[in-house]
Amino acid sequence: MIDRTRPAPGTHPVPAFDPVPRHSPRFDGWTPERQRGFIEALLATGSIRAAAHAVNMTPAGAYQLRRHPKAASFRKAWEEALAAGVQRLEDIAMDRAINGTEEPVYSYGKLVGTRIVRNDRLLMFLLRNRAPTRFAATQTRLGMVTQTELKRLKKQWRAEWEKEFRNPVSAEEVRQSIEDNLARLREDIIERTSPRTAQLYAQWQASNEEDARKGERWWEEDGARYDDGTAVGDYGAG
16 A cells, blocks of 8 residues: 655655854864764664764764754754654565565576565564564564464554554654663663673763763863863864
8 A cells, every 4th residue: 555645765854953063163073064964864774873974973973962062953853863764764674574575586597587575573573662562472482473373463564554654653752662662672781781880880870960960061172170180081073
């Protein structure tokens, strides 16, 4: 079913924003053009790393720019572009899980045709992330899923997918879904972390909160200093 009301891939408007002002503009830093290029790439790929590399910058530098006190407009554009980019990737994955992908068929080194290959593991992955309470099965149970059950799930998932196309999910809902998944992932990581690593992580969080509370302007040329007199330093945010 073709949904003609939903923007086609590549047609989603690039979020408008006010570039983050730079204290010491550099041609190889986060210029306004680079900031716009980053948002455009983020919209197209849904990946912070890929978007940063697309403008010859690092993901760490992008996150530092995002934390700038005057980056409110940039952060909003970032979130909108990321939500739209992730939604586009989900649409592509959903289409492949339901309709399969076309692969060439060779015989004695010659192309004789094509076939449609469906990835049931991808389908189950999407189901577990879309409805974790219903499909968060163990590996043992996943091995017991029958072809009949998979066909039923595919039919049900197609109906839900088409319904979603008719009623697109808002950027806020997508963003909340991403944040919930990240929160669950963070909890899982913490549960498997050693006491020593957990202590170091807690110290890092406390230091980060101290920077935010004091409004440390570590990206400025003169830098900032902690209570013990040590300098934060310039980490190359641009």
